Amino acid sequence: MLPRISALGLDIGKKRIGVAGCDGTGLIATGLTTIERQTFTLDVAQFQKLVQERHAQILVVGMPYTMSGELGFQAKQVQKLASKLAQVLNLPVEYVDERLTSVEAEQLIHLEKKTTHFIDKGLIDRKAAAIILQRWLDLRRSSNYLQTLDAPLT
Template sequence: MGLDVGSKRIGVAGCDGTGLIATGLTTIKRTSFEQDVSQFRELVEQRDVQVLVVGLPYSMNGTLGFQARQVQKYARRLSAALQLPVEYVDERLTSFEAEQLLHAEKLSPSRHKALIDRKAAAIILQQWLDTRRSNR
């Protein structure tokens, strides 16, 4: 399951059974950690999730800033709560790429923030799937 973790929303993506194609599933509006876990637990059970793939917002110079450390902290807590391993993907420019996809679909990014989060999560998961496949 791919995650684009933000301070207000978390974009969620899943993949097909063969692990070839990632698609955006939903966007979780963050309220409390317990509420987040409850929603994730449902998705994990429905989709037989094996790993959490979390986008890590590196700085443009490749360092981990404040936001990246916050994402890691959240991902570690979620990983422990769901008893799933977590892996990270460099998510630089995935939100920009998701916005470009919306422009191509003639949709306004400012009106479709949740959709951007889902698409960014799908891009994150697709990068991870592609990397895994090429390393085999």
């Protein structure tokens, strides 16, 4: 059995940061909010509030690798901001490959709304953050399951 977890998933962009959270069981990630980026200080204030409200223990950040799997300019910018946030919030940070999460998020929204009209970018960011966090939760659960299988029988 995995210990309870409170994680915040982040989809960091130039203009917005999609934020997702999970239930304490670590089973389901849901989009929480979208932070319109302003200054680092103002952004941090919003994160501090979220961390306190949700008793967050870790930041899970989407890493925008290039399609060839390398760290490009955008990925380095995300790393820089994420490590500053983690330091100020006094939380550990883990990274998850976020390639195509925004595309996946947009497709899910189209399926849910059954429309091809304009979609709020903030909604896409929140949904992408939830996909990022869900990937991390699933990986966490599966690696714990594999560790349980490797444990000696008593």
